[in-house]
Amino acid sequence: xSLLGNRWTRPEVGAAAGALxxxxxxxxxxxxxxxxxxxxxxxxxxxxxxxxxxxxxALLMIGGExxxxxxxxxxxxxxxxxxxxxxxxxxxxxALLVTLVFCLAVGLVNGLLVVRTGLPSFIVTLGxxxxxxxxxxxxxxxxxxxxxxxxxxxxxxxxxxxVLFGSTFVGGLRVSILWWVGSAALATWVLLRTPVGxxxxxxxxxxxxxxxxxxxxxxxxxxxxxxxxFAAYLVAVTQALRFTGADALxxxxxxxxxxxxxxxxxxxLTGGYGSAVGAVFGALIYGMVQQGIVxxxxxxxxxxxxxxxxxxxxxxxxxRVRDMATRATPRExxxxxx
Amino acid sequence: MTPRYRARNRxxxxxxxxxxxxxxxxxxxxxxxGPAREGxxxxxxxxxxxxxxxxxxxxxxxxADPFWSVVANGARAAGRDLGVRVEYQAPVQxxxxxxxxxxxxxxxxRPDGLVVxxxxxxxxxxxxxxxVAAGIPVVSxxxxxxxxxxxxxxxxxxxxxxxxGLGAGRRMAAAGIRRALCVNHEIGNVSLDRRCDGFRDGxxxxxxxxxxxxxxxxxxxxxxxxIAGALAVDPDLNGLLxxxxxxxxPALAALGESGRLGRVAFATFDLTPEVAAAIDRGSMDxxxxxxxxxxxxxxxxxxxxxxxxxTLPGGGEILKTGxxxxxQEDAARVLELAEQGLR
Amino acid sequence: xxxxxxxxxVRSVGVRFGSVDALSDVSTSVTEAAVTCLLxxxxxxxxxxxxxxxxxxxxxxxxxxxxxxPVELSSPRDALALGIAAVHQDLAVIPxxxxxxxxxxxxxPVRGRGPLRTIDRARAYRVVREExxxxxxxxxxxxxxxxxxxxxxxxxxxxxxxxHRGARVLILDEPTAALGVRQASxxxxxxxxxxxxxxxxxxxxxxxxxxARVGDRFVILRQGRVxxxxxxxxxTPDRLRxxxxxxxxxxxxxxxxxxxxx
Numbered sequence: 017x018s019l020l021g022n023r024w025t026r027p028e029v030g031a032a033a034g035a036l037x038x039x040x041x042x043x044x045x046x047x048x049x050x051x052x053x054x055x056x057x058x059x060x061x062x063x064x065x066x067x068x069x070x071x072x073x074a075l076l077m078i079g080g081e082x083x084x085x086x087x088x089x090x091x092x093x094x095x096x097x098x099x100x101x102x103x104x105x106x107x108x109x110x111a112l113l114v115t116l117v118f119c120l121a122v123g124l125v126n127g128l129l130v131v132r133t134g135l136p137s138f139i140v141t142l143g144x145x146x147x148x149x150x151x152x153x154x155x156x157x158x159x160x161x162x163x164x165x166x167x168x169x170x171x172x173x174x175x176x177x178x179v180l181f182g183s184t185f186v187g188g189l190r191v192s193i194l195w196w197v198g199s200a201a202l203a204t205w206v207l208l209r210t211p212v213g214x215x216x217x218x219x220x221x222x223x224x225x226x227x228x229x230x231x232x233x234x235x236x237x238x239x240x241x242x243x244x245x246f247a248a249y250l251v252a253v254t255q256a257l258r259f260t261g262a263d264a265l266x267x268x269x270x271x272x273x274x275x276x277x278x279x280x281x282x283x284x285l286t287g288g289y290g291s292a293v294g295a296v297f298g299a300l301i302y303g304m305v306q307q308g309i310v311x312x313x314x315x316x317x318x319x320x321x322x323x324x325x326x327x328x329x330x331x332x333x334x335x336r337v338r339d340m341a342t343r344a345t346p347r348e349x350x351x352x353x354x
Numbered sequence: 355m356t357p358r359y360r361a362r363n364r365x366x367x368x369x370x371x372x373x374x375x376x377x378x379x380x381x382x383x384x385x386x387x388g389p390a391r392e393g394x395x396x397x398x399x400x401x402x403x404x405x406x407x408x409x410x411x412x413x414x415x416x417x418a419d420p421f422w423s424v425v426a427n428g429a430r431a432a433g434r435d436l437g438v439r440v441e442y443q444a445p446v447q448x449x450x451x452x453x454x455x456x457x458x459x460x461x462x463x464r465p466d467g468l469v470v471x472x473x474x475x476x477x478x479x480x481x482x483x484x485x486v487a488a489g490i491p492v493v494s495x496x497x498x499x500x501x502x503x504x505x506x507x508x509x510x511x512x513x514x515x516x517x518x519g520l521g522a523g524r525r526m527a528a529a530g531i532r533r534a535l536c537v538n539h540e541i542g543n544v545s546l547d548r549r550c551d552g553f554r555d556g557x558x559x560x561x562x563x564x565x566x567x568x569x570x571x572x573x574x575x576x577x578x579x580x581i582a583g584a585l586a587v588d589p590d591l592n593g594l595l596x597x598x599x600x601x602x603x604p605a606l607a608a609l610g611e612s613g614r615l616g617r618v619a620f621a622t623f624d625l626t627p628e629v630a631a632a633i634d635r636g637s638m639d640x641x642x643x644x645x646x647x648x649x650x651x652x653x654x655x656x657x658x659x660x661x662x663x664x665t666l667p668g669g670g671e672i673l674k675t676g677x678x679x680x681x682q683e684d685a686a687r688v689l690e691l692a693e694q695g696l697r
Numbered sequence: 698x699x700x701x702x703x704x705x706x707v708r709s710v711g712v713r714f715g716s717v718d719a720l721s722d723v724s725t726s727v728t729e730a731a732v733t734c735l736l737x738x739x740x741x742x743x744x745x746x747x748x749x750x751x752x753x754x755x756x757x758x759x760x761x762x763x764x765x766x767p768v769e770l771s772s773p774r775d776a777l778a779l780g781i782a783a784v785h786q787d788l789a790v791i792p793x794x795x796x797x798x799x800x801x802x803x804x805x806p807v808r809g810r811g812p813l814r815t816i817d818r819a820r821a822y823r824v825v826r827e828e829x830x831x832x833x834x835x836x837x838x839x840x841x842x843x844x845x846x847x848x849x850x851x852x853x854x855x856x857x858x859x860x861h862r863g864a865r866v867l868i869l870d871e872p873t874a875a876l877g878v879r880q881a882s883x884x885x886x887x888x889x890x891x892x893x894x895x896x897x898x899x900x901x902x903x904x905x906x907x908x909a910r911v912g913d914r915f916v917i918l919r920q921g922r923v924x925x926x927x928x929x930x931x932x933t934p935d936r937l938r939x940x941x942x943x944x945x946x947x948x949x950x951x952x953x954x955x956x957x958x959x
Contacts (some may be wrong), residue, residue: 046463062455086941106638155542164544165475188484209815212804214794218802222791228773229803255451261476263450288793306452310459313408313441320446 020217027282030333034280034326035297042308048309058311063303065251067090067196067296069270070277071203072247073293076120076240078207079276080220080287081137083241084273085126086248088148090267093252096129097151098165098262116249122148123245127238137241152264166261174257184256192254196296199247203292209321216240221288277302277321280330301326310339407438410659411650412458412472413496414453416444418540420599420626421646425496427695428650429469436658450477450633459479467657472505473545479505491660493653496646499544499672503666508660508670511642511652513676519549520619521677522642523556526593529639531619532562534593535584536679539571539601546597549623553595574604581608584616593619599626606637618624625680625697629676630689644676647696702765704729705750705781706898710759720921722936723759732888732898734820734908738941743901746918747870750784751898754775768805786842789855792844796836796871796913798823799843800828800858801953807885828857835866842905851882853887866889870897883910885911904936 042050049055077084093115100111126144129139158165168174177354183191207213218226219233225235248267256262281298283290305322309315385593411429426442433440442459445452450473458481468490472478475498485492486506494502495511502510526534526555536550536559554564566582569577579617585591594609596602602622609615615637622629623642632638652673659665667673680688691697706726713717727733732894737743747753749761752770759882760767763779770776790799797818806821807814825839833855843851852872859867869888873881881904888911892898902908908915915932917924918938926939 025556049463052462058455058458058462061458065451157541162544162547164474164476165540166511202523202536211807211814211816213804214798214802214816217794217798221793225789225791226802230774230777230802258480259450259454259477261474263474263477265448266451268449269447284793288791307462309454310443310456313410313463316441318807 027291029282029290030296031281031294031297032328033302034330035301036185038301038304038308042312044082044089045295046308050308053187055307057198059303060193060302060305061190061303062307062327063189063299064190064192065119065254066270066273066277066298068192068199068251068254069244069247069274070295070299071196071200071292072240072244073271074278074283074290074292075203075216077275077285078220078287078290078342079128079237081130081237081240082124082141082275083244084138084141084149084271085122085144086143086244087267087270087272088152089119089122089245089248090252090255090270091262091264092122092148092152093249094164094188094256094266095156095264096264097256098168098330099156099159100209102165102167102172103159103284106171108168108171108177112177113210115252116246119245119249119252120242123242124238126245127241130241131237132235146205146316149264156264163264164261165182167257168256169260172307174260177253183252190258192251192258195250195254199250200296212236212239215239217288217354220286224258239348240354256329270342273302276327280326282330285331315350361671362430387608388550390576404437404658404662405439406440407466407658407661408436409433409467409469409489409654410443410463410465411443411454411469411495411590411653412443412456412460413469414444414448414450414473415471415604416446418577421624423695423697424646425650428647429654430650432645432654433652438656440654444557448473450474450593454478454481457485461485461488462488464488464492465687467493468577469493469495469653469657470507472501472507473543475501475505481505481581483693491657493656495649495653496644502515509653509666509673511572511649511668511672511673512657513674514672515545515548516552518623518642518644518677519552519554519581520556521554522549522558522640523553523562523675525556525617525640525679526553526621527557527560527562529619531593532560532592533588533597534562535567535581535588535591537567537581537594537601537605538598539567539569539577539596540597541568552575556568557593557610564595569601569604571600574580577601578608578611580613581605585609585612586612591618594621596622598622599624599629602626602629602632602638606632623686625692627689630685630692630697633680634685634689636682639681641680642676643678643680643697645678645697646675647674703762704764706762706765707746707749707756708760708762710746710749710756710761712749712754713757718921720749720756720797721920723921723923725898725916725923725926727866727897728914730892730895731913732892732900732903732911734912734915735899735901736903736908736917736937736941738904740920742921742940743903743918745921746758747783747899747901748870750776750779750866750868777862779814779863780863782859782862782866783868783869784852784855784859787868790843790851793842795840796846796854797839798826799854800825800839800861804862805912808958813957816872826863828886829854831894832857832860832887835940841843847880847883848876849887850923851881851886852876856887856891864896868901870901871903872900873902873904887951895899901939905934905941909934909937 073083096115096118097111100106100107119213129140153163181191185191207216215229215231215236218231219236223233255266258341277298278295279285280301283294283295308320309319389575413422414575423566429440429442443456445456454477457478459469459486468485469661470492471644472494482492482505492507493509494507495514499510499512538546538550540546551568557564565588567580569576569580585608594605596605599622609618609620620638621640621642625643629638629641633641688697703726703896705790711721723746736742737745745754749756752773752775752822761770801821806817808817809815812892822839826836843854856867872884876884885907888898888900900908900912911933913929915927915937
């Protein structure tokens with residue numbers, strides 16, 4: 017079952033323990049407001065969009081690449097939906113579909129650029145980050161003179177789309193939590209149970225070795241960029257429907273939060289090792305710290321201090337895990353293998 | 355107002371400050387605050403003793419911002435004066451999603467009263483309605499004057515943006531300005547757009563006109579270059595209005611470099627010690643002051659009054675804190691107060 | 698040459714980089730169930746010859762034959778399709794992935810259909826144990842990360858994988874170079890096991906002791922040329938060492954050309 021021999025070295029173990037610790041800490045410090053259902057709803061709701069994004073970004077990072085453009089895709093997708101509906105008078109569903117196609121195309125372009133040019137994805141997607149953010153602001157301003165557009169609730173098809181993407185189901189929990197859990201389950205299944213999952217690990221862990229045995233590394237990576245773009249799209253849709261509008265700046269810095277959540281979740285920055293479940297815990301920790309601080313009545317500025325500490329601890333832990341995984345263990349008995 | 359100062363710009367500074375006592379500092383205040391609030395739960399809200407009242411101020415600007423630190427100081431002063439507990443919360447950057455999460459968190463902690471700024475009514479609406487539905491009295495400040503009634507907010511305390519822009523435009527028009535540059539440092543902020551609109555209309559009453567310039571304050575050098583460029587291509591420009599104090603620095607530098615300081619009427623929205631000093635020196639003509647101290651102080655007073663006696667000031671209208679205009683006459687006195695974080 | 702048709706042979710192969718002859722007029726062959734050692738000092742042309750044999754490089758002149766028939770290889774994939782597999786010392790396996798994931802990488806055993814196909818893990822575990830077992834290696838946990846294996850075990854895993862995928866010719870590029878005495882000895886044992894299974898093995902090495910231990914036939918390269926072919930009976934480690942370093946050059950050139958197996 018395990019990627020590594022020892023069960024405790026599974027990538028998500030550290031993050032799961034961390035999540036438990038963070039929960040216990042705030043349950044103690046913030047007390048009932050955090051422990052109760054309302055508290056749980058607030059940190060789960062806060063974590064869900066980041067969680068959706070992080071699961072996809074985890075796959076991509078395991079595959080050895082970064083996507084810094086996801087935050088901008090959130091912004092551009094939201095604006096695309098709002099422009100098509102409110103400005104051009106489309107109904108909600110066609111706007112969602114066209115925006116989906118656009119986002120997938122962006123992911124495809126990201127992937128093709130990275131794979132064809134061989135340039136670091138960090139640089140390529142940094143470029144896309146600016147291009148898309150600029151487009152979101154520029155085009156929207158050109159067309160409407162604003163960068164915030166509201167009024168989606170008056171558009172035909174809003175109610176049916178809202179049920180699927182922007183509603184709450186039980187006890188104030190948002191439907192985005194279901195998308196989060198669903199995407200995490202799917203990603204875990206792909207990663208651990210399918211050949212494609214094996215190729216993702218290999219594309220990040222040893223692309224040259226993978227190519228030698230016939231793994232289509234380029235196609236795997238392109239597919240992963242399309243996946244992160246899709247996750248960003250999904251976040252944009254849930255937010256547009258919940259807030260009945262969009263802001264060209266939405267999603268700013270979300271790419272780094274996703275990377276933080278993924279790294280806290282035990283995925284190596286260098287690729288080849290990690291898990292989608294870990295990213296779930298990473299996002300959960302992020303949400304719990306963010307909301308826990310509010311619920312404790314402490315100035316939210318402390319959130320960043322916490323986050324920084326968590327990040328450093330996670331990276332140190334992961335570094336240790338990789339050392340253990342890659343170091344040849346000296347054995348007694350010479351050639352006698354285990 | 356609504357300076358959407360972005361946290362991003364200040365992160366390095368704040369990080370430096372806290373690097374030393376990192377963990378300790380993070381843990382101690384949390385531990386100290388936790389149990390102290392136990393008594394302020396919803397159950398006891400019916401008969402609150404004043405010392406048990408807990409009012410949370412949740413805005414879109416961090417308390418380390420020059421503007422918002424004055425708001426936070428006002429709120430805290432009101433807490434001290436009235437003997438109630440005041441907490442100040444803000445997301446780490448201008449982000450409506452994060453801010454709605456913040457409000458949700460605050461609501462889950464069941465404060466006795468909530469003060470919010472509403473820079474995006476559509477985005478924050480559901481969270482604010484949830485607070486109202488939970489029986490928490492809500493007062494909005496600073497931004498949200500158009501939506502507060504629809505959301506069930508009791509009172510709005512702030513400066514109507516259009517009126518403030520209009521006032522600034524009329525003031526410049528009276529000084530003979532006919533063509534002015536409006537420097538927007540936060541494209542996408544509706545409140546800032548309305549300031550510009552008011553400014554345009556104020557000048558238009560006298561037959562004047564404005565040009566709009568967008569700058570990014572993450573890069574002050576670039577902002578300065580853009581302003582200098584706009585001045586260079588349009589020699590008829592004889593007025594300049596920045597929509598926030600952070601835009602004033604680059605604008606001042608640009609004016610100085612292009613040798614048009616004193617020949618171009620120069621004003622800004624909002625006040626900082628630097629702005630007050632510049633007015634005192636005569637480098638700037640005036641500042642449109644929305645008096646942030648009152649935006650912190652008054653809502654706390656209003657909420658305590660409401661909680662104890664069900665009375666509210668303002669008569670259901672916006673409780674205006676501005677525009678006030680700071681000119682050379684009172685700049686020296688204002689500067690003293692600004693340096694204490696009170697203006 | 699008597700005996701069976703060689704599985705793989707090259708005739709008068711030359712490789713020229715600009716004005717430099719990396720290989721000139723190289724003719725040699727490998728046969729089934731035998732270890733053919735390719736020996737030479739650094740720069741003798743071993744790597745270039747391996748690149749030709751595995752389809753990475755196309756020779757400037759000469760012919761390449763499989764089972765006596767000429768073929769043209771344009772990529773390692775072509776070579777692989779013909780049953781010629783190379784195991785390189787660095788690129789063989791991925792340390793962060795488990796033994797079974799490495800073993801089946803690119804050819805995962807699946808069950809189910811269409812998009813719902815999943816890896817048949819039980820079969821994967823069983824096959825890994827079997828295949829490694831056939832080379833005399835007992836695998837306790839196929840889920841163990843390759844990074845925790847010793848260098849010798851990693852090489853052996855790559856060899857087992859190549860054999861499982863139907864390699865008839867196994868080209869091992871310095872499999873013992875980075876290994877200690879015990880680990881090297883372990884890999885040599887694995888090579889002997891593979892030979893017993895009838896595989897044609899090309900062992901590229903500059904270690905005469907290792908070559909002498911498992912080699913059946915020896916090809917010595919010097920300065921891009923074949924210095925000579927030798928049978929096991931003609932060779933000792935010392936003599937190999939001397940040949941590689943060029944001390945026997947005069948002696949060697951005096952030999953009859955009939956020594957070439959082709």
